[in-house]
Amino acid sequence: MIQLILFGPPGSGKGTQAKHLVDKYELVHISTGDLFRYEMGNDTLLGKEAKSYISKGELVPDSVTIGMLKNKVDKHPDAKGFIYDGFPRTIPQAEALDAMLKESGDTISCLLSLTVDDEEIVKRIKHRGLTSGRADDLDEEIIRNRINVYKENTLEVFQYYADQNKSVSIDGIGSIEEIASRLSHEVDKNI
Numbered sequence: 001m002i003q004l005i006l007f008g009p010p011g012s013g014k015g016t017q018a019k020h021l022v023d024k025y026e027l028v029h030i031s032t033g034d035l036f037r038y039e040m041g042n043d044t045l046l047g048k049e050a051k052s053y054i055s056k057g058e059l060v061p062d063s064v065t066i067g068m069l070k071n072k073v074d075k076h077p078d079a080k081g082f083i084y085d086g087f088p089r090t091i092p093q094a095e096a097l098d099a100m101l102k103e104s105g106d107t108i109s110c111l112l113s114l115t116v117d118d119e120e121i122v123k124r125i126k127h128r129g130l131t132s133g134r135a136d137d138l139d140e141e142i143i144r145n146r147i148n149v150y151k152e153n154t155l156e157v158f159q160y161y162a163d164q165n166k167s168v169s170i171d172g173i174g175s176i177e178e179i180a181s182r183l184s185h186e187v188d189k190n191i
């Protein structure tokens with residue numbers, strides 16, 4: 001089964017590119033950020049808990065995020081493959097994902113990391129904030145905290161999968177089509 005991780009800092013284009021990959025390879029797209037926003041929109045208990053972290057640009061605790069991810073995966077028993085967007089964001093999340101896949105005799109195909117520099121990220125997210133309706137896209141301090149959290153807690157997930165020879169870096173600057181074709185090229189090599 002195709003099991004892709006779309007990796008990279010906030011605002012690196014993961015959501016946009018996931019859409020392309022989903023169509024091309026017939027995958028189920030799982031964005032943990034989108035799942036949290038759905039819960040927040042419905043003001044559920046999970047949404048309320050998530051909001052207390054997301055509003056500051058912090059990470060939701062691993063146990064909460066992993067539980068939510070597994071629930072979502074279980075809803076797609078007939079999927080041809082998955083693309084994980086914004087997950088795993090910590091080493092414990094990566095270990096939980098690997099353990100979950102192992103139970104069904106599966107494994108991550110590859111981790112595709114979109115690289116974009118900090119100032120471009122801030123610019124993109126501020127621009128997205130004009131229409132995204134996301135409070136965490138509007139405040140530069142929160143945006144910069146999200147970038148710091150990425151560097152402190154998330155970046156090491158790249159090395160975790162590099163140790164399994166599965167991590168690939170892709171230049172995240174360019175047109176949507178250009179980047180989509182860079183990604184597809186790597187996916188084709190790794191499936």
Ligand code: C5P
Pocket residue numbers: 010011032033034036053054055057058059060061065085086087088089136146
């Ligand atoms: O992935 P996305 O950028 O949409 O995530 C938005 C926010 O959701 C993150 O800044 C973080 O607060 C939270 N999140 C998380 N753990 C994840 C994914 C998202 O805490 N695995």
Ligand code: MG
Pocket residue numbers: 014015031033085086
């Ligand atoms: Mg996203």
